[in-house]
Amino acid sequence: MTIITEQHAKKLLSKVLTFSKADECECNLESKVGGNIRYARNTVSTSGQESDLILIVQSTFGKRTGTATINEFDDASLEKVVRRSEELAKLAPENEEFMPVFGKQKYAKANTYFESTADVTPEDRAQAAFDSIEPSKKNKLIAAGFLEDAVEMSAIMNSKGLFAYNTATQVDFSVTIRTEDGKGSGWASGDYSDVKLLDTAKLSSIAIQKSKGSADAKEMEPGKYTVILEPAASVGLIQNMMRAFDQRSADEGRSFLSNKVAKGSKGENAPKNKLGQKMFDERVHIHSDPQHAIAPSAPFAGNGYPLNKIDWIKDGTIKNMPNSPYWAKHTKSDYIPANRNFIMDGGDQSLEDMLKNTRRGVLVTRLWYIRGLDPQTLLYTGLTRDGTFYIENGKIKYPIKNFRFNESPIIMLNNIEALGEPQRIEGCMIPPMKIRDFTFSSLSDAV
Amino acid sequence: MSMPRRKFIKNACIAFAAQAFFRGANAWAQSSDYDFYFTRLSYESGDWEVDERMPANVLNSLIEYTSLRVDIKERIIPLSDPAMLNAPFCYMAGHRLVQFSDAEAQNFKQYVENGGFVFVDDCNHDIDGMFAKTFEAQMRSLFGEDALQKIPNDHPIYSAFFTFDGPPRTSIELNGWGDDLVHNYLKAIIVNGKIAVLYSNKDLGCEWDYDFRNKRWLKEDNTKFAVNIVLYAMTA
Numbered sequence A: 001m002t003i004i005t006e007q008h009a010k011k012l013l014s015k016v017l018t019f020s021k022a023d024e025c026e027c028n029l030e031s032k033v034g035g036n037i038r039y040a041r042n043t044v045s046t047s048g049q050e051s052d053l054i055l056i057v058q059s060t061f062g063k064r065t066g067t068a069t070i071n072e073f074d075d076a077s078l079e080k081v082v083r084r085s086e087e088l089a090k091l092a093p094e095n096e097e098f099m100p101v102f103g104k105q106k107y108a109k110a111n112t113y114f115e116s117t118a119d120v121t122p123e124d125r126a127q128a129a130f131d132s133i134e135p136s137k138k139n140k141l142i143a144a145g146f147l148e149d150a151v152e153m154s155a156i157m158n159s160k161g162l163f164a165y166n167t168a169t170q171v172d173f174s175v176t177i178r179t180e181d182g183k184g185s186g187w188a189s190g191d192y193s194d195v196k197l198l199d200t201a202k203l204s205s206i207a208i209q210k211s212k213g214s215a216d217a218k219e220m221e222p223g224k225y226t227v228i229l230e231p232a233a234s235v236g237l238i239q240n241m242m243r244a245f246d247q248r249s250a251d252e253g254r255s256f257l258s259n260k261v262a263k264g265s266k267g268e269n270a271p272k273n274k275l276g277q278k279m280f281d282e283r284v285h286i287h288s289d290p291q292h293a294i295a296p297s298a299p300f301a302g303n304g305y306p307l308n309k310i311d312w313i314k315d316g317t318i319k320n321m322p323n324s325p326y327w328a329k330h331t332k333s334d335y336i337p338a339n340r341n342f343i344m345d346g347g348d349q350s351l352e353d354m355l356k357n358t359r360r361g362v363l364v365t366r367l368w369y370i371r372g373l374d375p376q377t378l379l380y381t382g383l384t385r386d387g388t389f390y391i392e393n394g395k396i397k398y399p400i401k402n403f404r405f406n407e408s409p410i411i412m413l414n415n416i417e418a419l420g421e422p423q424r425i426e427g428c429m430i431p432p433m434k435i436r437d438f439t440f441s442s443l444s445d446a447v
Numbered sequence B: 001m002s003m004p005r006r007k008f009i010k011n012a013c014i015a016f017a018a019q020a021f022f023r024g025a026n027a028w029a030q031s032s033d034y035d036f037y038f039t040r041l042s043y044e045s046g047d048w049e050v051d052e053r054m055p056a057n058v059l060n061s062l063i064e065y066t067s068l069r070v071d072i073k074e075r076i077i078p079l080s081d082p083a084m085l086n087a088p089f090c091y092m093a094g095h096r097l098v099q100f101s102d103a104e105a106q107n108f109k110q111y112v113e114n115g116g117f118v119f120v121d122d123c124n125h126d127i128d129g130m131f132a133k134t135f136e137a138q139m140r141s142l143f144g145e146d147a148l149q150k151i152p153n154d155h156p157i158y159s160a161f162f163t164f165d166g167p168p169r170t171s172i173e174l175n176g177w178g179d180d181l182v183h184n185y186l187k188a189i190i191v192n193g194k195i196a197v198l199y200s201n202k203d204l205g206c207e208w209d210y211d212f213r214n215k216r217w218l219k220e221d222n223t224k225f226a227v228n229i230v231l232y233a234m235t236a
Helices: A006-018 A075-091 A122-138 A200-213 A231-243 A247-251 A325-330 A351-356 B005-016 B022-031 B054-065 B082-086 B102-113 B130-143 B212-217 B224-235
Strands: A024-040 A043-061 A064-070 A141-158 A163-179 A185-192 A223-229 A286-288 A310-314 A360-374 A379-392 A395-399 A403-407 A416-419 A423-425 A428-430 A433-443 B039-042 B075-078 B090-094 B118-122 B148-150 B187-191 B194-200
Touching: A006 A024, A006 A043, A006 A075, A006 A141, A006 A163, A024 A122, A043 A075, A043 A122, A064 A075, A122 A141, A122 A163, A122 A200, A141 A200, A163 A200, A185 A200, A185 A360, A185 A379, A185 A423, A200 A379, A223 A231, A223 A351, A231 A360, A231 A379, A231 A423, A231 A428, A247 A325, A360 A403, A360 A433, B054 B212, B054 B224, B075 B082, B082 B102, B102 B118, B102 B130, B102 B187, B102 B194, B118 B130, B130 B148, B130 B194, B194 B224
Parallel strands: A223 A360, B039 B075, B039 B090, B090 B118, B118 B194
Antiparallel strands: A024 A043, A024 A141, A043 A064, A141 A163, A163 A185, A223 A433, A286 A310, A360 A379, A379 A395, A379 A403, A403 A433, A416 A433, A423 A428, B148 B187, B187 B194
């Protein structure tokens, strides 16, 4: 199956709308066409292809809304799904926070689609796996990896004249390479819009190096250490923080951005959130940019509202907080849709430069299994994994056992020693970071 | 009514002056401008130089919440130095081996039995860790098999200044991963009805060891319990 063109999407969605009897109707057409290859124990185990197309119809009568989905596209089926959403709408309770759909919008040009990624063949995937397995075998190591590429299409049309269409390509690769005795483990990942940037041999060589270097790890005491966090290590904490940026949670006193008024003081007129307050080191600048060359995103949100470049944190200060159309109206502020791709500015130091300037510290390849402990202070816990090393006088000295960490990204972004050159990870741009006083709370026996 | 600990130590100090080094006696003279100074005990066998910003944060809270005249400089005194016998309050911590030399053992025992107060904190926050095992063994050898006992969570130390219903939970204890790191009690050696050695497996030193500028990100100042410990030490 090929990806539906803009013309085809427009025609199909227009037809869906002709069946509507509701006050408002909005339909989303979502499609994914892609392929994958999986390998373990230095052998390819699965190779797959996937294609999917789904239609989501949302109908509204007054303040009652119902949603139905379908993946059949003959006329009878299209009418059936519209009726089903209308029946559900009539059954639904009134939504006191109902907001109407948007009218026609203007969108910036997207740069999310790369022909190179759309053209990936099963042979290309097999070659990418081979380029990872072969050096692993040569080094008497065991590789397990997964590569997935896809073209995704998203189209929105509603009864108020809004129409949006975007295609995006994506390739994700990750590999874990271990020693034969399972005592050493290395990991690397890469995700791109343009497959030409993916080099599985180069990424695997990083994992190979870490795997060999991490066997016979020594124990170090838990405590506070200066750490160099590779982008894969800090991205989880940053993403968690950005997910907690919602204005309503802050206004209602539920988040780290709630502006706490001291007990007993007259705080009725005090701001409810920390918008405009400096909370981080002034080097912290996090923004979203759908047009970013390496980490682009669709120029519209799921409701068809345009997404443009926006600062969330600038010079360490809270600049904007995402909200919903209802909460924007309720608080008489602008509607700011959330964006999933974050760009964090860094410096021009490479990871090697950062290592060289470290007298005593810990290099962390990645963190995983991150779980929240306290939404008010944004305290998280999780584990280091797949390559944790002790640094002394600018050199990696020896591998150390994995730690459990307890840390808040707020504290982390107040304890910055240095920032390196941002790299794409999980659709975001994140710099390697050198952070002082990172709290490791206990040791982990996991490799 | 019992004599406050500071007076007790001052009196005891006169008795010990004969055996104390001149530096120790002098330290007391210098410290009379203060109601409180923070003494960290260094010891030979392990890593005593931990949580280096913790004293500053504790002293800052004493100034913020109480009217004590506080010396803002931490004093590091070897446990083997009789000068430690003059201190109104001692702090001792680490991750590694605790095995006192003869001089260290003698001073520790003398200080504790003569009304001193030592707050001992296990930086591994682990009852099976090296520090915990060896420190507890050291206490048994100095004070007898059952000297270290859990104190009840309504002990006066929990209401000495702020009110707590037991030792406050640390951020590490929020993990809930069952790795034996949750301690809802403190232990102590009681001398004449008062705590002489307060012993924590909670790693409170690490909990209070941070850049003071980051205190504002805490929901509540977590050093408040330190104020209780110091106030209890000074007034019980």
